[in-house]
Amino acid sequence: MARRWLFPALLAAGGAAIAVHQARTGSPVAAVVLALVFGVLAVLLSPLAFPASLAAAEAQRRSAADGGPVIYWRPGCQYCMRLRIRLGAVARRAHWVDIWRDPEGAAAVRAITGGDETVPTVVLGGEPHVNPDPGWLRGQLAR
Template sequence: MLRSWWLAGLALVIGLAVAVPQFRGGLYWVGGVELVVFAVLAWSWSPLMFPRSVGAERARQDGRPVIYWRPGCRYCQRLRFRLGRDARRAHWVNIWADPLGAAAVRAATGGNETVPTVALGGQTYVNPDPRWVRERLRERR
């Protein structure tokens, strides 16, 4: 399954388009700061920020919690940041790359693709509190 890099790439291209005129005008400090800001934004939108996505079919097989997400979703990013290392205790399913994952989210949310959606113990939770998710993941050690 390919990981989606288009949003991160777009952020880098825009960052370069904004920073290069600053560099040409001799404003190296401003251009450097702008480039760093867009690089951080690109990283936060890249698949590197999230654990490797697996297919929804495989994610449901071993009983670990499943977190459905999509690139660019600020609520997914918030959840990922707040989970820290505990994020690797769950399977992450990118609904843009996995049609079965998108269908599972639509079934749980009444037809919408609202993410993050967490499937845990036969129940689904839409945009749950990151502290609650972290506690559930730590309980499953």
């Protein structure tokens, strides 16, 4: 659990330290701007920016019932963040599995990718897609 929050926490703490330094050197506006930028980045790179994660078995069960894709991801992954941002509101139609929280999800990704934990990995209609084009997936979810 702590591993998921380590990078965002370090980012927020580093931003706070830089902002305090800027405020002490007489640049309060720069301090506020830097604090906001680092805070937004910390939130975007945290698990908060993603829909609630499910266990892999539950995600697969829901996917079988409604046909939605299963998206395997991990916090701090720039490609996962790009996919999540580009999907926008339709991201809620997918079933998200955090491979750092769910060992079964990590095992599923390793089985798909030949031993690596390459994310995002999307399983749609039983077909795996490693780091798919966000536009393509958005089109699939819009149907």
